[in-house]
Amino acid sequence: MFNPLRPDGGSGSTERLRVLADEELMQLVYRSSADAFEVIYDRHADAAFSLAYRMCAQRALAEDVVQESFLSLWRSRARYDRGRGSVRTWVLGIVHNRAIDALRRRTVRDKGIVNDEGLEERVAAPERTELDVARREEAREIRHALDELPGEQSKVIELAYFGGMTHVQIASMLDTPVGTIKGRMRLGLAKMRMALGDPTEMVQ
């Protein structure tokens, strides 16, 4: 008999779970279903790895970040609050924070490591489902909204979000007052929100 709470879940249990929505899966994850967590992993691991790789620019470091993030997600699963956003948002938020921590934890010696971004062929996940197609279309919209910003605004957003830099570091790098950097961040995000309509409606 199919029992998603069994560690092995029974034959084919993971496949049966794939029809469930993330929020339904999280109810099983909350009750320690590793099979349900595996489905969550499968759905969001590529996005998590893509974000981590974009930020860390090192495959090994990105893998560490993603592994650490998912184990943290599993062990803190009771903290998931659907009222605060989707499972995907929760997952990627933790990956983002872990990647920032990893970037800022790197020592001076570590920073000498050559980034392997660009050295390896990007392996884009194939568009397998309508959801994948919708996500890619939305990604293009988000990219367009960012590109439409004045360069000084898009730059500070990218340096902060993907570069893991503090506003103080960005201000120093650009030789610009910190208040101006904060203002650019705020203006840029506000403009993107207007351009994207209601981002909460996105399938991300």
Place this chain on the structure above:
Amino acid sequence: MNVEDSPMDPGLCGENAAPYVLGALTEEEHEAFCGHLDSCAVCREEVAALQVVASVLPAIAPQRSAPGQLKRNVMASVREDARREEELGHHMTAATRTRTRFARRSQLAWPSWRPLLAAGALATVVAVVAIAIASGGGGASTRVIRAEATPRGADASLHVSDGRAQLDVSGMPQTPPQRVYEVWVKRSGAPQPTDALFTVTAHGDATVGVPGSVRGVKVIMVTSEPLGGSKAPTTSPVIIARL
């Protein structure tokens, strides 16, 4: 007026909302802003408005496939955890509390904190040894702090480098079902929770990164908490590292 030429008054609410949602505040600013959010509806509203944009930014990262080995590593640990819980015949209870946070560190007030060194809390040898170890020519150094750990036979050390810390433990007892170890940081006042929740291997080993900067941190400690962590420590510390 060109807003670009007129930076916001630092005294105005909302100026830190954008760097906050982008993860661009310094650790100290982050802590202060989280506290500010508790009492400022204006900033909470600003954060909510900007957060929805920040939350879709990951979509523009070039998409890649996660390595297969990564899944095997993650799921091996997850299934080991689940199997251990199953073997012990317990089920998660409502005692596990959900902690809501704005981000990495809690924005909630911490109601109370029992004295760290409650009588009898630690029946262990206390050895605080700070050793400076050259990091190999990179200019940064790693300070190794031996922590107080309980029970006897357990060992814990904190490796601090460039404001970041990693905790290595060995010989620690496995946590009971539905419980995990939780890492806390204490600057002044009550200890603050972190996202670092962990269990140990069959040999009692674990390595866990302490989230965020440890600059200004006086004590890092570990307690046993319900699965999912706690808002405030509910048991006496089993590991204490004094920075």
